[in-house]
Amino acid sequence: MSENVLFNQGQIISSKYDFSKAYLSAELFKKKDSNGPEPSANQPEKITLSDGNEIPLIGFGTYTLTGGAGVNTMMQALSTGYRALDSAVNYENEGAVGEVIRRTSLSRENLFITSKLPGRHQRFDEAIATIQESLYRMHLDYFDLYLIHWPNPIEDHYVEAWQALIKAQKMGLIRSIGVSNFLPEHLERLEKETGVLPVVNQVELHPYWSQAKQRQFDKDHGIFTQAWSPLGRANTVLQDKTIQKIAEAHNKSIAQIILRWELQLGVGVIPKSSSSKRQFENLDLFNFELSEEEVSSILALDKPDGRTNNQDPATYQEF
Numbered sequence: 001m002s003e004n005v006l007f008n009q010g011q012i013i014s015s016k017y018d019f020s021k022a023y024l025s026a027e028l029f030k031k032k033d034s035n036g037p038e039p040s041a042n043q044p045e046k047i048t049l050s051d052g053n054e055i056p057l058i059g060f061g062t063y064t065l066t067g068g069a070g071v072n073t074m075m076q077a078l079s080t081g082y083r084a085l086d087s088a089v090n091y092e093n094e095g096a097v098g099e100v101i102r103r104t105s106l107s108r109e110n111l112f113i114t115s116k117l118p119g120r121h122q123r124f125d126e127a128i129a130t131i132q133e134s135l136y137r138m139h140l141d142y143f144d145l146y147l148i149h150w151p152n153p154i155e156d157h158y159v160e161a162w163q164a165l166i167k168a169q170k171m172g173l174i175r176s177i178g179v180s181n182f183l184p185e186h187l188e189r190l191e192k193e194t195g196v197l198p199v200v201n202q203v204e205l206h207p208y209w210s211q212a213k214q215r216q217f218d219k220d221h222g223i224f225t226q227a228w229s230p231l232g233r234a235n236t237v238l239q240d241k242t243i244q245k246i247a248e249a250h251n252k253s254i255a256q257i258i259l260r261w262e263l264q265l266g267v268g269v270i271p272k273s274s275s276s277k278r279q280f281e282n283l284d285l286f287n288f289e290l291s292e293e294e295v296s297s298i299l300a301l302d303k304p305d306g307r308t309n310n311q312d313p314a315t316y317q318e319f
C-alpha cells in the first residue's frame with residue numbers, strides 16, 4: 001500500500017480536510033452493504049465532508065437518464081454497487097429518481113441523493129419552494145446534498161439562493177449544502193456575505209481540464225471538489241495516447257485510469273453510463289494505483305481551452 005494512503009475506514013486521519021489523500025486501498029473498499037440487492041457488488045467508499053456528513057467518493061451521473069429507460073439504468077447502477085445518484089431539476093428526471101428510490105430494496109440511509117437548484121429559481125422564496133418541489137417529486141423528506149447548479153453571476157442572485165439553501169438545511173430539508181460551477185470569487189462572496197461556505201463544489205473536471213487552481217482553492221477552504229463529466233463526456237480524451245499507455249501498463253481501461261487519477265487528486269467522481277459493463281468498470285478502481293509520475297503525466301494533458309462545451313462560469317448562465 002502506498003505511504004500516501006492516509007485513510008482509516010473512510011475517515012481522513014492525516015488532516016481533517018486533506019482531500020488530496022482521498023483515495024483508498026482495495027481492502028478498505030470491499031465493505032458490504034447488508035441491505036443491498038446484490039451484496040457481492042462493490043460499494044463506493046465514503047469520505048467525511050467538513051460538515052461531518054459522509055459522501056461516497058464515486059456517485060452515478062444521471063444526466064439524460066429519464067423515464068422508464070432512465071429508471072432501469074439507475075436500478076442497474078444500484079445493483080452494480082452505486083449508492084449516490086446525482087440529479088438536478090434541469091435533468092427533468094427527479095421523478096425517475098423517485099421511482100428508483102420507491103422500487104429499490106435499499107433503505108433511505110443507504111442512498112445518497114443529490115439534486116440542484118436551477119438558475120431560474122434563485123430568488124429566496126422560489127428557491128425554498130423549488131427544493132420542496134424536488135423533494136415532493138422524489139417522495140423524500142430530505143436530500144443528502146443540494147447544490148446551486150450555476151452561479152449565474154450576471155443575474156447575481158446566487159447569494160440569495162445560498163441563503164435559501166442555508167435556511168432549507170435548518171428546516172431539515174437538506175443534510176449537506178453545496179454549489180456547482182462556483183469560481184473562487186463566487187465562493188469568497190458567499191463566505192463574506194453569509195459566513196457559511198459550501199461543503200461541496202461540483203465542477204467540470206477531466207484530464208483536458210484538470211482545474212488545479214480551483215482544486216487548491218476548494219481544498220484550502222474545506223470544500224470537497226466533485227468532478228462532473230469526469231470522462232469528458234466520452235470525447236477524444238478516451239483515445240488519448242498518453243492515458244492509453246498507462247492503461248496498458250495497468251491492464252485497465254482508459255476510463256478507469258482517468259477516474260482513478262481523479263480519485264488520487266482527491267476529487268469525487270460521478271460518471272454516467274447506460275451500460276452495466278461500463279457501470280461496473282467505473283466502480284472497479286481500487287485494486288491498482290497510479291504512480292506520482294503517471295498522475296503528473298495526466299496533469300500535463302491540461303489544455304487552456306479544455307472545457308468540453310466552453311461553459312465558463314464567469315460568463316455562461318443556465319436557467
Ligand SMILES: NC(=O)c1ccc[n+]([C@@H]2O[C@H](COP(=O)([O-])OP(=O)(O)OC[C@H]3O[C@@H](n4cnc5c(N)ncnc54)[C@H](OP(=O)(O)O)[C@@H]3O)[C@@H](O)[C@H]2O)c1
Nearest residue numbers: 061062063228229230231232233234255271272273274278
Ligand atoms: N453540475 C453540472 O453543471 C453538471 C454538468 C454536466 C454533468 N453533470 C453531472 O455529471 C454526470 C457525469 O457527466 P456526463 O454524463 O456529462 O459525462 P461523463 O460521465 O464524463 O461521460 C458519460 C459518457 O461516457 C460514456 N462512458 C461511461 N463510462 C465509460 C467507460 N467506462 N468507457 C467508455 N465510455 C464510457 C457514456 O456512454 P454509455 O452511457 O454508453 O456508457 C457517456 O457517453 C452527469 O450525468 C451529471 O449527473 C453535472
